Amino acid sequence: MNWQNNPLIRLVIPFTLGMVGANLFICHMDRTVLFILCCAVLALLFFLIPQQEGTYKDYKFGVVAMIFAFLVGMTLYTGKHHSITQGIPQDSTFCKGILTEMPVEKARSWALNLAQENGTHILLYIGSPTTPEMEARKGLGLSPGDTILAHVIHLNPTDQTEDETFRPFYNYLFSNGICATCYAPRGQWTVRPRQGKPSLLQQAKSIQEKMHRIYDDRGINGEAGSIVEAMTLGRKADLSPTTRQAYATSGVSHVLALSGFHVGIIVLMLHVLFLHRLFPLRWRWVSNLLVIIALWSYALITGMSPSLVRATLMFTILLLCQSFSQKPLSIDSCTLTFFIMLCVNPFYLQNIGFQLSFVSVGCIALYGSPLLRRYMPSHFILRLLWGILVITLLCSLFTAPLVAHHFGCLPLLSLVSNLAIFLFVHLVMYGSLLWWLFFWCDPINSILTDLLNWTADTMNSITHTIATLPYASIEWHPNALTTLLCYIPLLILGYFITHFKNERL
DSSP: GGGGGGHHHHHHHHHHHHHHHHHTTGGOOOOHHHHHHHHHHHHHHHHHHTTOOOEEEEHHHHHOOOOHHHHHHHHHHHHHHHHHHHHSOOOOTTTEEEESOEEOOOOSEEEEEEEEETSEEEEEEEEEEHHHHHHHHHHGGOOOTTTTEOOEEEEETTOOOOOTTTTTHHHHHHHHHHHEEEEEEEEEEEEOOSSSSSHHHHHHHHHHHHHHHHHHHOOOHHHHHHHHHHHTTTTTOOOHHHHHHHHHHHGGGGSSOOSSSHHHHHHHHHHHHTGGGSGGGHHHHHHHHHHHHHHHHHHHHHHHHHHHHHHHHHHHHHHHHTTTOOSSHHHHHHHHHHHHHHHGGGGGOOHHHHHHHHHHHHHHIIIIHHHHHHHSSSSSSHHHHHHHHHHHHHHHHHHHHHHHHHHSEEETTTTHHHHHHHHHHHHHHHHHHHHHTTTHHHHHHHHHHHHHHHHHHHHHHHHHHHSSSSSSEOOOOOOOOHHHHHHHHHHHHHHHHHHHHOOOO
8 A cells, every 4th residue: 555645544544543532631622722723724724735846835734734634533522522421411310302212121120212302312221110001011112202201310421430340331322422321210200102203213113123023923033033133133132142152252243233244245235136247337336326225225124223324324435435436445435434434423433343344344455355366266166265265364363453352352263253154144144135025925935934044043053163162262351552553463464465476376
């Protein structure tokens, strides 16, 4: 990669560092001061616009542009932080909000995600239902769009906690826009049913629940059904703790959450469905536009989960970039996508799914494509196997430090696990698409039901077997600095591999 040919990277790096700096020193940041500084530096940029006759001004322009990007990053992150903290209720004994998704049952309570009038969210834990009729109904008889009023105790802002044990959890909630948690005892909360037409998001949640019931009625249920629903609907409520732990130990927990991995498979499926390769290059944007519409439609009917929305936005920007470029995936399109998504929500930077997605896509763009071009075998089957091996190996290597940093364990057999279940993941995704396409035809739908159950059960068995092997994973929890240092040898290794002179296989 030539830094001179990729100027956007030289701006995105200080832009990201500005957000990191704001996260470290958020208590000392003032939005007004940062805004004034941005305006001052922007005025200086206009004064230092490069002239053709000299290079000294060009150098100064580049330095000032990087300072401006740094300040913009700090300003955006600080503004997002303050907008959430300002949503903390002034009255710590009462809260009111609109239910955004179905209640989640906990050991001794139910968790409700409530949207307040100011746009922020509160996580309300409630005791037993107020009436026996509600208790007998699944999910407390609540549905997205209902208004919840509660007299609460223990209202805790998520940006303040003295207990270090709960700090990671509170940081996670805060980064997802939840400004506080609270608890309403039994009989201290009530509900006002939704009035009028449900919103688009509420309709999406309703569609997701209907699809879940259809899966269940048609025989896709139990442990296999929970895997299929997690991979196609993003619904993980029925996954057992044993299954979650087995997938985490094997290093394949990413298949259980709708994210960039699944959206990538869906994009390939849609490219085949929309005959992408048959379009002339100048008209490929038509195919990409159809894919984008289909992706957002899929995100809508599966409930608009944050991870899926993030992945859909990422591929939307990538597909738009590809529509005007001959390269299927470039570091420029990845960088632009990264920049736009952080402008949309600066707190994406703290999200593990966001980090893993861009590390995976970035290493494929930097090293995967050159490796596939340089060492590509001539036979079609060998090319396919080589491509799977290279991409899986790169993603496993480059995501390992991040996985260890966030989860405290290093899955040593993640490469083996990913290769072992690669085919089964695609079978579930493609089989589910066919399952819904032939929903009206009972004989074919019944065969596909058996196929999906068998595929999910087999994938489960493989994952649990690998998880029980000796040294499947080791405990290792590096700090942020150690994690960054781990990427230095990985980047050096990738550089020498892709630039090593060798004859084509």
